[in-house]
Each structure stands twice: as structure tokens, then as C-alpha cells.
Amino acid sequence: MTTGPSRHEPVLVEAVVEALRPCLDGLVVDGTAGLGGHTQALLDAGAARVIAIDLDPDAVRWLARRFQGDSRVQPVHASYADLPGLLGAKRPAGVLLDLGVSSRQLETADRGFSFRLEGPLDMRFDSTSGAPAARLVNRLPEADLAALLRKYGEERRARAVARRIVARRPLESTTELARVVAGAFPRRQRLHPATRTFQALRIATNEELEVLREGLAKAHRALREHGRLAVIAFHSLEDRVVKQTFRTWARNGDGEVLTRRPVRPGRSESRRNPRARSARLRVLAKAKGD
Ligand SMILES: C[S@@+](CC[C@H](N)C(=O)[O-])C[C@H]1O[C@@H](n2cnc3c(N)ncnc32)[C@H](O)[C@@H]1O
Known part of the structure; x- marks a missing residue:
């Protein structure tokens, strides 16, 4: 289903825009574009081009409708772990990964993500x-x-x-x-x-942690020199993968961690959007191209 309003409020949206502001003149990849909340915020801040990837075909149909006629946005049905292959020769200046499940997926009973709604035991991002x-x-x-x-x-x-x-x-x-x-x-x-x-x-x-490990490495490889990788995690297992991967790259001279501590939502965002409460944003700047 591609109709109905988007009720997914993007989390840590100002921090994401600030983290990726130096990248907005180049190509930005929103690797988990969902309903396009972060994509829209990046466009509003002046992004020149956004490739909006999602593994969920329903989300990609939604993105195609939302950004119809906007030549700056290209929706793509793929996994962020398919980077850099799906970009051809293009090197993004920034990559955003907002992990986990969207409100729309949670609230659609037949996707099977919610224990509160009667549905089949599905839970696949790509059905x-x-x-x-x-x-x-x-x-x-x-x-x-x-x-x-x-x-x-x-x-x-x-x-x-x-x-x-x-x-x-x-x-x-x-x-x-x-x-x-x-x-x-x-x-x-x-x-x-x-x-x-x-x-x-x-x-x-969805083999989420394996995909995350592979996807982080692929995103890092895809980025241009000094490009930025911003990742929002929602539970300690995925945040640990992000933290350890960024630390290893920093130790090896492959990047600089720009968030000494993860960015967390403030009280008012947590109150307004309960989904944001567990969010943690980490940002890395790639050191050199390869
Ligand atoms: C938290 S939502 C993103 C919400 C989005 N930032 C917004 O503002 O609307 C996470 C999205 O990631 C997608 N996703 C999960 N695994 C993925 C993968 N390996 N590659 C691409 N998208 C993925 C899900 O289908 C879901 O739409």
C-alpha cells in the first residue's frame, strides 16, 4: 500500500542535517530512506542530490510518490549493503543510515512487526x-x-x-x-x-547485524575523501557494532570520529516522539579516498 499520510517523524533530524551539512553540495545517500523524512530535511537544508535507498518495496513506492517531479531525488529499491556497486562511478559526500523499523512498518499489521497488532509472523523488510x-x-x-x-x-x-x-x-x-x-x-x-x-x-x-557490519564497510568504501557517514542506532547491539567499527577505523587512520559521545535526543523530542528515546547518532569523517 502506498497511500495514506506519513506519520513517521524522523529522529535527531537537526543533528543529522548539521552532521551532513558539509556534504550537501555533493551526492548524499540516504541508505534507509523509509518515508523520506531525513531526505526531505536534507533537501530543505540545500542538498543537491539524494539517492534514497530502501529495502522495502512499499517504502520505495512511497518515496517515488513523495518526491515525484523532484529531480534531486532518486529512489532506489536496494540494500545499503549493495553500496558502492549500485552507485557506479559516483562517490557520495555523505551517507546516512537510520536503522531499524519505520512507524509505518510497525503500524501495518500484515507486515508482522508488532506484537500488538494481529498479523502473520513475517517481519521481513523486503517482503x-x-x-x-x-x-x-x-x-x-x-x-x-x-x-x-x-x-x-x-x-x-x-x-x-x-x-x-x-x-x-x-x-x-x-x-x-x-x-x-x-x-x-x-x-x-x-x-x-x-x-x-x-x-x-x-x-x-533480516540478518540485521551482519548486514550492518557489511554495510558500514561498503559505505565507507563508497565515500569520497573526507566524506561523512552518519548512523542512528536504536538498540545497544547495533550501536556497539557502529561504535567498534568507527573506533577501529579511527585507530587505523581511516577516519575521524566526530561524535566523542553519541548524540541523543533531548527531552522535548523524546516526549514528542517516543520512538526517538533510544536513538543514538554517531558520525565519522572518512580520512582518505581509495
Ligand atoms: C527507521 S526507518 C527510516 C526512516 C527514515 N529515515 C524517515 O525519515 O522516514 C528504517 C528503514 O530502513 C529500511 N531498511 C532496513 N534494512 C535496510 C537495508 N539493509 N537497506 C536499506 N534499507 C533498509 C527499512 O525498510 C525502513 O524503511
């Missing part, structure tokens, strides 16, 4: 390829499922959750899975008990 989350939920051996929940969800009750899931398989829907997971928790939790399980399944279904 045209790869296996849905149901494959992991219904086929993984119990020990492997527990390991996955521990590794990608940092779920302390991973064994109990995996045991309950396996005992009640096959599971068909998001809300059914959420109910089964909740049964593995003795008391009411502050966080919904299915939060960590859904995070883990989404990360594993």
Missing part, C-alpha cells in the same frame, strides 16, 4: 525475498531458538520462552506468539514480555 520469521519460530530446534533470543534480544528468560514456543507450535500470528511468550513470565513486566523476542526475531530474520 519479496527471504524467509519470514515464521520459519524461525516454527522450525528452529529449541536450543537454537533460545540461543537466538539470548543473542539478539538479550532475553534473560530465553530458555523458558523457547520451551513454551516449541510446546505450542505451529504458531501462526503475532498476537498468538505474544500470548505464548507472555506465559513464560511469572509477573507483570514494565516492558511488554514479547518486546525482546520480537526484536530478536526481526534482527535474525
Whole structure:
């Protein structure tokens, strides 16, 4: 579906624009363009050209409509890990990665990202390829499922959750899975008990951390000399990958980390946009071209 208003408020938008301001006269790649909130802000700040990439074909259709007739924007259905190949000879001055899931994806029940909305166990960013989350939920051996929940969800009750899931398989829907997971928790939790399980399944279904490691390296390779890479992470697993990768590059003389500490949203942004609360922006300037 490509109709309906965009309700996704881009996070840390001013900090992103400031980080990429020196790049706006060249090509900027918005590697996770989603509904185009950051792309729009970069254009408003004077960006000359933006390649707006997303892995979700629905998001790309949306971007094509939103920026129809604007010759500065080129929407592309791809993974940011397909850089630099998809750019040909072009070298971007800036690359932005705003990781995770968009509000629109979360709020579309049949994408299966939300444990609050009844939908299939899908969770793929690209619903045209790869296996849905149901494959992991219904086929993984119990020990492997527990390991996955521990590794990608940092779920302390991973064994109990995996045991309950396996005992009640096959599971068909998001809300059914959420109910089964909740049964593995003795008391009411502050966080919904299915939060960590859904995070883990989404990360594993899309191989998000592997794609992030590969995508960071590819983005760095694609950038022109002194080009900037800005990354917004939403949980500690992906932020750790960004932090360690940037540190390694800085140590090897391949770049300079411009954010000694990650940029976090202020109180008013967190209040206005709860999704922003866990956001952390890190920015690196590439040292030299290759
Ligand atoms: C948090 S949203 C981005 C929101 C966007 N910055 C905006 O202002 O509307 C993250 C987006 O990244 C996309 N995505 C996830 N993995 C991707 C990948 N490997 N390559 C490209 N896009 C990806 C998702 O489909 C989603 O639309």
C-alpha cells in the first residue's frame, strides 16, 4: 500500500542535517530512506542530490510518490549493503543510515512487526525475498531458538520462552506468539514480555547485524575523501557494532570520529516522539579516498 499520510517523524533530524551539512553540495545517500523524512530535511537544508535507498518495496513506492517531479531525488529499491556497486562511478559526500523499523512498518499489521497488532509472523523488510520469521519460530530446534533470543534480544528468560514456543507450535500470528511468550513470565513486566523476542526475531530474520557490519564497510568504501557517514542506532547491539567499527577505523587512520559521545535526543523530542528515546547518532569523517 502506498497511500495514506506519513506519520513517521524522523529522529535527531537537526543533528543529522548539521552532521551532513558539509556534504550537501555533493551526492548524499540516504541508505534507509523509509518515508523520506531525513531526505526531505536534507533537501530543505540545500542538498543537491539524494539517492534514497530502501529495502522495502512499499517504502520505495512511497518515496517515488513523495518526491515525484523532484529531480534531486532518486529512489532506489536496494540494500545499503549493495553500496558502492549500485552507485557506479559516483562517490557520495555523505551517507546516512537510520536503522531499524519505520512507524509505518510497525503500524501495518500484515507486515508482522508488532506484537500488538494481529498479523502473520513475517517481519521481513523486503517482503519479496527471504524467509519470514515464521520459519524461525516454527522450525528452529529449541536450543537454537533460545540461543537466538539470548543473542539478539538479550532475553534473560530465553530458555523458558523457547520451551513454551516449541510446546505450542505451529504458531501462526503475532498476537498468538505474544500470548505464548507472555506465559513464560511469572509477573507483570514494565516492558511488554514479547518486546525482546520480537526484536530478536526481526534482527535474525533480516540478518540485521551482519548486514550492518557489511554495510558500514561498503559505505565507507563508497565515500569520497573526507566524506561523512552518519548512523542512528536504536538498540545497544547495533550501536556497539557502529561504535567498534568507527573506533577501529579511527585507530587505523581511516577516519575521524566526530561524535566523542553519541548524540541523543533531548527531552522535548523524546516526549514528542517516543520512538526517538533510544536513538543514538554517531558520525565519522572518512580520512582518505581509495
Ligand atoms: C527507521 S526507518 C527510516 C526512516 C527514515 N529515515 C524517515 O525519515 O522516514 C528504517 C528503514 O530502513 C529500511 N531498511 C532496513 N534494512 C535496510 C537495508 N539493509 N537497506 C536499506 N534499507 C533498509 C527499512 O525498510 C525502513 O524503511
